[in-house]
Amino acid sequence: MAIRSVLQIGDPRLRQPSQAVPRSLIGSQKLTELIGDLRDTMAATDGAGLAAPQIGVPLRLVIFGISRNPRYPEAGPIPETILINPELMPLGDELECGWEGCLSVPGLRAEVPRPRRLQYRALTPTGAWIERKVEGFHARVVQHECDHLDGVLFPDRLAPATAAILIAAAGSAAPEPGARPNAASS
Numbered sequence: 001m002a003i004r005s006v007l008q009i010g011d012p013r014l015r016q017p018s019q020a021v022p023r024s025l026i027g028s029q030k031l032t033e034l035i036g037d038l039r040d041t042m043a044a045t046d047g048a049g050l051a052a053p054q055i056g057v058p059l060r061l062v063i064f065g066i067s068r069n070p071r072y073p074e075a076g077p078i079p080e081t082i083l084i085n086p087e088l089m090p091l092g093d094e095l096e097c098g099w100e101g102c103l104s105v106p107g108l109r110a111e112v113p114r115p116r117r118l119q120y121r122a123l124t125p126t127g128a129w130i131e132r133k134v135e136g137f138h139a140r141v142v143q144h145e146c147d148h149l150d151g152v153l154f155p156d157r158l159a160p161a162t163a164a165i166l167i168a169a170a171g172s173a174a175p176e177p178g179a180r181p182n183a184a185s186s
């Protein structure tokens with residue numbers, strides 16, 4: 001397995017919708033290696049999650065999970081989870097703002113509004129189904145990662161004027177802005 005380079009905003013591959021993982025790939029050595037690369041890359045960058053298109057693989061596959069981590073002092077642990085061809089369904093109308101960052105959007109963090117509760121369903125690497133109802137930080141991380149599968153980056157979820165100001169400011173900011181409570185960097 002290997003640590004892969006993470007594509008950065010401006011790379012058109014981050015904007016392309018990804019394709020479903022074919023059933024024939026599930027359980028294959030090729031998929032196992034891809035998951036290993038995602039895991040290694042996420043660990044090396046202290047990310048809360050990573051999506052396959054971020055390493056240049058246009059497949060609907062994400063990994064996320066955090067243990068006790070000083071970068072996320074108020075976030076509860078999330079077990080390592082790998083989702084293949086995930087489907088998300090918000091539960092209720094409640095939106096919540098929370099801090100996010102992204103390994104593909106260096107130097108920028110912002111409060112992003114998202115549905116607070118949702119249900120997700122996906123295949124796992126063994127071909128079994130996983131289905132969970134989650135809320136708060138867990139729901140936020142899943143939504144952030146699955147946005148990558150549709151070519152969406154978190155600044156797209158901000159009001160356009162806000163995003164423009166933040167992106168301009170990030171261009172002159174220090175590369176590591178420091179940890180904020182509950183900031184997902186993925």
Ligand code: NI
Pocket residue numbers: 101102103104144145148185186
């Ligand atoms: Ni991200």
